[in-house]
Amino acid sequence: MLTRVLPKRTAVALSVAVIWALSLFAAQGYAQVTGATLSGTITDPSGAVIPNAQVSVRNTATGVTREVTADTAGFYSVPNLLPGNYEVTVMSPGFSTARQSNVELGVGAQQQLNISLKVGQTSQTVEVTEAAPQIQLTSSTLSAEVESTTVRELPLNGRDWASLATLSPGVNAIETQLPFEAGAVRGNRGFGAQLTIAGGRPTQNNYRLDGLSINDYGNGGPGSVLGVSLGVDAIQEFSVLTGNYSAEYGRTSGGVVNAISKSGTNAFHGDVYEFLRNDKLDANDFLSNANNVPRPPYKRNQFGAAAGGPIIKDRTFIFGDYEGIRQSKGVSNPQSVPSDRARTGLLNFPKGPSTFPTGCVTVDPTDCQVAVNPAVATYLAALYPHATAPGAGPNQGSFTFPALQAVREDFFTVRVDHKISDKDSIFATYMYDKNPFTQPDSLNNISYLDQTNRDIAALEWTHTFTPALLNTARVGYNRNAVINYQPVAAINPAAADPSFGAFPLGDNPSTRISGGFSALNAGLNGGFSHHNWNSIQFYDDAFLTRGTHSLKFGFAVERMDYNFFQKYNPQGIWRFASLANFLLNKPKSLEGGGLLGRDTPRGLRQTIFAGYVQDDWRWRRNLTLNVGLRYEIATVLKDAQGQITNLASMTSPLPYCGTTDPNLTLTFGQPGCTGTAPYYSNPTKHNFEPRIGFSWDPRGDGKMAVRGGFAIFDVLPLPGYFYTQQGIQTPFFLVGTIAKPTAGIGVLASAPNSAYNQMIQPQAGCTSPVGSCVLTAGFMEPNPKRNYVEQWNLNVQRQITPSLTATLGYVGSHGVHMLIRGDDADMVIPTQTSAGWLWPYNPTGADMRINRDFGTIRYMFFNTDSSYNALQVNVQKRMSHGFQFGGSYSYSKSIDNDDATIAGDAFGNSITSWFWFAPSISHAVSDFNVTHSVAINGLWDVPGPKSLHGPAGTLLNGWELGSILKLNNGIPTTPLIGGDPMNVENNGSDTFGIPDRVAGCDPVNHNYKSNPGLGYINTSCFRVPMATPAIASQCVPFSAVPGSCSNLLGNAGRNSIVGPGLVNLDFSVYKNFAVRKISESSSVQFRAEFFNILNHANFGPPLPFFGSSQAQIFNQDGTSSGAGGLQFMVTQPRDIQFALKFIW
Incomplete structure (x- = not known):
C-alpha cells in the first residue's frame, strides 16, 4: 500500500480547512457568546427514559417559545436561549403534562434539567415551582454568574458593573494600576480597570458584550477615562469564566467576562434615577489628615433613565438606556x-x-x-x-495641593430584538460613550486633557434549520478614540516659558531626580498621544444535536486597525542620578523625541482567523465529557505605510524595515534601513488548542458534580503590545538619548554646546552609517516562540439546599514563552560570580554597552515562564426568603519573571526589567500576586409586617440591605537602590540597583502607622551589597560605605516585600415606596450607599518609581534615602452616596 506523507505546512492548512468547512454546516448556538443551553433527560416514575417527548421552553418575559422533541434516549437540548427566566413544559402520550417554572438561565450557561413525568392524561398538568438545580452537570468550565439582581442592587462604587467580577474566586483587581494622576502612562496602557483572573496578566483577559470582543487598544478591559464601565441598568447579567472554558472561546488565555445587554419585554418597564455625592458627606483621607490638609472638594451627579417594552407583542422589543456623569473632584496626592x-x-x-x-x-x-x-x-x-x-x-x-479633576461623561445604549418567524430572529445593539477629563499635573504646573470616545455595534441573526440544528451569524464593530494626556493650559506661567527649554519647541523638559523625588512634567508643549482602535468582527456559530452528542462548530474573523500618533517627549527628559547632581547641574542623560521633525504616525494592521469544534458528549446519564479543539492564527503585524522597523539582532548597526521606499534616509543624510523584511516570523501558525474536561454526578441525583479538565490557550501578539515598541523607532521616528551631556539646565537648544545639539550631531566612535549613537531602536525576536498557557483544574460542586451551593477546587496553570519586555536592553552585560551578578569595573568610563550604535534599544522577548496554583472556594445562595448571599476565597500563588506587556513597568509596583540576559534573576511572585483573597456579598429584603397599612406600613415595609466585603493580605513591592549604582548604563525610564537582605529580619514595620513618614519597610533589614574576598578587586565601593560593592546585584530580589492588607466594606440601605396610583409595579426607591463605611486606611505598598519612589530605600552613593514609607491609597476614604429612583 502506497502512503503519501503530506508536507507539514500543507497538513496544517488542510486541518484548518476541515474545521472551517465543518463550521459552515453545523454548530452550536452561541456558546462563544451569551446564549444559554438547556438540556436534560425525560424519564417515567421508574427512571426509564421516555422517547420522543415534546419539550417547550418559554421565556416568561418576552413570551418567545422554542420547541424541540426528545430523542429515543429521552434526551433533549435547546441551545442559544436568551438569559432570563423560563417555563419548561413536557408532554408525552400516557403521561401527565409536567410544567417546570422558575428556571433561571445565565449568560453562556449549560444547564441540565431532568424531568420525570407521572402516568396520567396529558390534559392533567403537574406544576413544579421550586427553582431548578444550579449544579453544572454538563460542563467542566470554571465560571461564576452575576445575575441581574446582583448587578442592580449591590452597592457599586461608580456604578461600574464590571467591578462585580471580583466577587468570583480567582479574580482580583489590580490595586496598583497606574492612577490617572500618573499622567500619560495610564492612557498608554488603556483606561479600563484591570483584573487578574486565575493568575493571568490583565491583557490576557477578554471582555465580551452581546458576543463581541470589546477589549480596548491595549487589549485591556473596556472603560472610560474614569476606568469604569457604565450601563448598570442596560446589563441583563454577566458571567466570569475563570478556567477550562471550551473551544468556542478564543482570543484569550486569562479569563472571559461575558455580558449581555438588557432587552425589552412584553411589559413596559424602566426607571429614572439620580445619584449624588458631595464632599460634605465624605471623610478625609489618612494622609491628608496627617498633613493637616483639608478634605478636598467633591461634587458628583450621576443620572439617567432606562426603559424597554414591546413594539409588537411577542415579536419585537426595544430597550434603551442613558447615563450621564458630571463630576468635580479634588485629589490630594503627596x-x-x-x-x-x-x-x-x-x-x-x-x-x-x-x-x-x-x-x-x-x-x-x-x-x-x-x-x-x-x-x-x-x-x-x-x-x-x-x-x-x-x-x-x-x-x-x-507637597500636597487639592488638584481639581473635571469630568463629563455621556453614555447611551439601545437594543432591538425581533422575531421574524418561528425559525428566524435577529437583534441589534449600539453603545456610545464619551468622556472628557481635565486635571492638573502632580506639581500643579500644567492642565491636561484625557478623553475617550467608544462605539460598539452588533447585529446577530439566528436561524433554526430543524429542532436539532441551529445557526447564529454575528457581525460587530468596536471603536476607541482616545486623547491621552494632552497639555491644554499652563497653570504656572513658567511652564510656558521658552527660556527653560532644552529642545527647539521651548518650555521646560520633564525632570527626573533619583532618590525618591517626584517627577516634574514637561511644559505646555510637552508630549501626548492619540489612539484610534477599530475592530471589525464576524462570527458564525452553530449547534447540532446527534443522540448524546451536542456538537458545536464555528469560526471567527477579526480585523484590527490600530492608528496612533504620539509626541514623545518633544521637550526632552532630564535625568539626574541624585539631588546633589541636580543642584550642581550635572545630568545623567537627556532624552527626547521627534528630533528634527521626525515623528510620523503609525497604522498597525492585523487579522485573527479562528475555527473550532466542540463535542459535549453525554457518555452516561451522570457523566458528560467535554472535548474540543480550536485553531487560532494572527497575521504578522504590519504598518499601513510600511513603517515597521526591527533590529535583526541586539548588535545590528541598522534595523530592517517594512517599506521599500527608495528615498528613505535619515535626516543625518545616511540610509536608515539595512533592507526590508516582515517584522517577525509568525509564531501562531501552529496554534492548535485542545480543550478536555468532564462533569460527573456520582450519585445521579443532580445535586453534586465532580468536574475537571485540561486546556491550552494561546497568547496572541496583538497590536496594542507593540505601541511603545514601534511608536518611536528609528528611522521613521527619531528619539535620541545623550548620556552625560556637558551642558545642562539653562542652555537653550539653539546654543552650539547645548545638550540637544550634542544629541543630533554625529558621535565619535559610531560604526553605523546612521551617523549617531543616540537614537532609539527596537528589538523584537525575529523568530519568536509560540506563547501559550496550559491550564488544569479539579473541583467538586454540591447543592446543600435548593438555593445553596458550594464549590471547592484546585486550579493550576503554566505559562510558556511568556513575553518579557523593557525600555532599554542596550546595556553593559555582567558576569555571574560566586557572590552574584557583577558588572565590570570601568575606571575609564568607556562605553561598554552591547550596541554602541544606538542610545536605547526597546526589546521584546518570548523566553520566560509563569505558574499559578490556587485553592478556590465559592459559596452561593440564590435569593430565597428575601436573602441572597455569595462568598469566595482564594489561596493562591502566581509566579513569573515579568508582568510587562505594553510597557516595561506594567503597574505602580513594577520594576522595568532589564534582566533579559538572565530572566531567572527576577523570578518571583507576580506583581499582582495576592496570596489570600476573600469577597463576600449579600442582599436582604428586610421582612416587615405586611398586615400593616397606612403610615405605619409605609415606614416599616420596603427596606433592603446590601453589602460587599473584600479582604486580602496585600501585594508585593521591591526594595531598590536609586540611580545606576552598578553602572548598567541603560537609558530606560527607570534605573536602579538591588540591595542585600539581612537574613532572619522581618522586612516590614508592622506598627507603620505610628512611624514617622508611615515607614513601612524595615530598612535595617537591608544593606547595600558588600564585597567578598573573591570579587573585592573587581568591586567599586559605594562612596559612603567602605568595603561595599556598588557594581554587585544584591540578593533582596524582586517583590520580596508584601504590602499592607486590604479591608474594605461597602454597605447600602434602600427604602422602597409603592406608588399604586400609577401602576401596581411602580415604586420610588431611596438609596443610601456607604463605600468603605469603616473608613479603613487601605495603603498600597511603597512604589519603586511612581509618586515619591518610596521603595528606593538607598541613594546611589549607598546612603539611606529615608524612604520606605506609604504614600498612596488603594481605596478612597469613606464616601457616602444618596440616590433616588423612580421604577415602573
Whole structure:
C-alpha cells in the first residue's frame, strides 16, 4: 500500500480547512457568546427514559417559545436561549403534562434539567415551582454568574458593573494600576480597570458584550477615562469564566467576562434615577489628615433613565438606556520635592561626612553645602513648588495641593430584538460613550486633557434549520478614540516659558531626580498621544444535536486597525542620578523625541482567523465529557505605510524595515534601513488548542458534580503590545538619548554646546552609517516562540439546599514563552560570580554597552515562564426568603519573571526589567500576586409586617440591605537602590540597583502607622551589597560605605516585600415606596450607599518609581534615602452616596 506523507505546512492548512468547512454546516448556538443551553433527560416514575417527548421552553418575559422533541434516549437540548427566566413544559402520550417554572438561565450557561413525568392524561398538568438545580452537570468550565439582581442592587462604587467580577474566586483587581494622576502612562496602557483572573496578566483577559470582543487598544478591559464601565441598568447579567472554558472561546488565555445587554419585554418597564455625592458627606483621607490638609472638594451627579417594552407583542422589543456623569473632584496626592534647606544646597546625611557626595562641602558632622548652579536655582524657584509638610527623607519635603479633576461623561445604549418567524430572529445593539477629563499635573504646573470616545455595534441573526440544528451569524464593530494626556493650559506661567527649554519647541523638559523625588512634567508643549482602535468582527456559530452528542462548530474573523500618533517627549527628559547632581547641574542623560521633525504616525494592521469544534458528549446519564479543539492564527503585524522597523539582532548597526521606499534616509543624510523584511516570523501558525474536561454526578441525583479538565490557550501578539515598541523607532521616528551631556539646565537648544545639539550631531566612535549613537531602536525576536498557557483544574460542586451551593477546587496553570519586555536592553552585560551578578569595573568610563550604535534599544522577548496554583472556594445562595448571599476565597500563588506587556513597568509596583540576559534573576511572585483573597456579598429584603397599612406600613415595609466585603493580605513591592549604582548604563525610564537582605529580619514595620513618614519597610533589614574576598578587586565601593560593592546585584530580589492588607466594606440601605396610583409595579426607591463605611486606611505598598519612589530605600552613593514609607491609597476614604429612583 502506497502512503503519501503530506508536507507539514500543507497538513496544517488542510486541518484548518476541515474545521472551517465543518463550521459552515453545523454548530452550536452561541456558546462563544451569551446564549444559554438547556438540556436534560425525560424519564417515567421508574427512571426509564421516555422517547420522543415534546419539550417547550418559554421565556416568561418576552413570551418567545422554542420547541424541540426528545430523542429515543429521552434526551433533549435547546441551545442559544436568551438569559432570563423560563417555563419548561413536557408532554408525552400516557403521561401527565409536567410544567417546570422558575428556571433561571445565565449568560453562556449549560444547564441540565431532568424531568420525570407521572402516568396520567396529558390534559392533567403537574406544576413544579421550586427553582431548578444550579449544579453544572454538563460542563467542566470554571465560571461564576452575576445575575441581574446582583448587578442592580449591590452597592457599586461608580456604578461600574464590571467591578462585580471580583466577587468570583480567582479574580482580583489590580490595586496598583497606574492612577490617572500618573499622567500619560495610564492612557498608554488603556483606561479600563484591570483584573487578574486565575493568575493571568490583565491583557490576557477578554471582555465580551452581546458576543463581541470589546477589549480596548491595549487589549485591556473596556472603560472610560474614569476606568469604569457604565450601563448598570442596560446589563441583563454577566458571567466570569475563570478556567477550562471550551473551544468556542478564543482570543484569550486569562479569563472571559461575558455580558449581555438588557432587552425589552412584553411589559413596559424602566426607571429614572439620580445619584449624588458631595464632599460634605465624605471623610478625609489618612494622609491628608496627617498633613493637616483639608478634605478636598467633591461634587458628583450621576443620572439617567432606562426603559424597554414591546413594539409588537411577542415579536419585537426595544430597550434603551442613558447615563450621564458630571463630576468635580479634588485629589490630594503627596509628592516628594526638595526640602527648603535642600533648595539652598544645604544637604543632610545622618551618617556623616563619609556619605557626603562629591562637590558637597562639610558644614557640620551631618550637613554639607552644595553650590547650587544659578540656572538650577532659577529652575527650582519657577517650577518646583515648596514643600507643604515634612518629607520622608532628610532632604525631602512633601507637597500636597487639592488638584481639581473635571469630568463629563455621556453614555447611551439601545437594543432591538425581533422575531421574524418561528425559525428566524435577529437583534441589534449600539453603545456610545464619551468622556472628557481635565486635571492638573502632580506639581500643579500644567492642565491636561484625557478623553475617550467608544462605539460598539452588533447585529446577530439566528436561524433554526430543524429542532436539532441551529445557526447564529454575528457581525460587530468596536471603536476607541482616545486623547491621552494632552497639555491644554499652563497653570504656572513658567511652564510656558521658552527660556527653560532644552529642545527647539521651548518650555521646560520633564525632570527626573533619583532618590525618591517626584517627577516634574514637561511644559505646555510637552508630549501626548492619540489612539484610534477599530475592530471589525464576524462570527458564525452553530449547534447540532446527534443522540448524546451536542456538537458545536464555528469560526471567527477579526480585523484590527490600530492608528496612533504620539509626541514623545518633544521637550526632552532630564535625568539626574541624585539631588546633589541636580543642584550642581550635572545630568545623567537627556532624552527626547521627534528630533528634527521626525515623528510620523503609525497604522498597525492585523487579522485573527479562528475555527473550532466542540463535542459535549453525554457518555452516561451522570457523566458528560467535554472535548474540543480550536485553531487560532494572527497575521504578522504590519504598518499601513510600511513603517515597521526591527533590529535583526541586539548588535545590528541598522534595523530592517517594512517599506521599500527608495528615498528613505535619515535626516543625518545616511540610509536608515539595512533592507526590508516582515517584522517577525509568525509564531501562531501552529496554534492548535485542545480543550478536555468532564462533569460527573456520582450519585445521579443532580445535586453534586465532580468536574475537571485540561486546556491550552494561546497568547496572541496583538497590536496594542507593540505601541511603545514601534511608536518611536528609528528611522521613521527619531528619539535620541545623550548620556552625560556637558551642558545642562539653562542652555537653550539653539546654543552650539547645548545638550540637544550634542544629541543630533554625529558621535565619535559610531560604526553605523546612521551617523549617531543616540537614537532609539527596537528589538523584537525575529523568530519568536509560540506563547501559550496550559491550564488544569479539579473541583467538586454540591447543592446543600435548593438555593445553596458550594464549590471547592484546585486550579493550576503554566505559562510558556511568556513575553518579557523593557525600555532599554542596550546595556553593559555582567558576569555571574560566586557572590552574584557583577558588572565590570570601568575606571575609564568607556562605553561598554552591547550596541554602541544606538542610545536605547526597546526589546521584546518570548523566553520566560509563569505558574499559578490556587485553592478556590465559592459559596452561593440564590435569593430565597428575601436573602441572597455569595462568598469566595482564594489561596493562591502566581509566579513569573515579568508582568510587562505594553510597557516595561506594567503597574505602580513594577520594576522595568532589564534582566533579559538572565530572566531567572527576577523570578518571583507576580506583581499582582495576592496570596489570600476573600469577597463576600449579600442582599436582604428586610421582612416587615405586611398586615400593616397606612403610615405605619409605609415606614416599616420596603427596606433592603446590601453589602460587599473584600479582604486580602496585600501585594508585593521591591526594595531598590536609586540611580545606576552598578553602572548598567541603560537609558530606560527607570534605573536602579538591588540591595542585600539581612537574613532572619522581618522586612516590614508592622506598627507603620505610628512611624514617622508611615515607614513601612524595615530598612535595617537591608544593606547595600558588600564585597567578598573573591570579587573585592573587581568591586567599586559605594562612596559612603567602605568595603561595599556598588557594581554587585544584591540578593533582596524582586517583590520580596508584601504590602499592607486590604479591608474594605461597602454597605447600602434602600427604602422602597409603592406608588399604586400609577401602576401596581411602580415604586420610588431611596438609596443610601456607604463605600468603605469603616473608613479603613487601605495603603498600597511603597512604589519603586511612581509618586515619591518610596521603595528606593538607598541613594546611589549607598546612603539611606529615608524612604520606605506609604504614600498612596488603594481605596478612597469613606464616601457616602444618596440616590433616588423612580421604577415602573
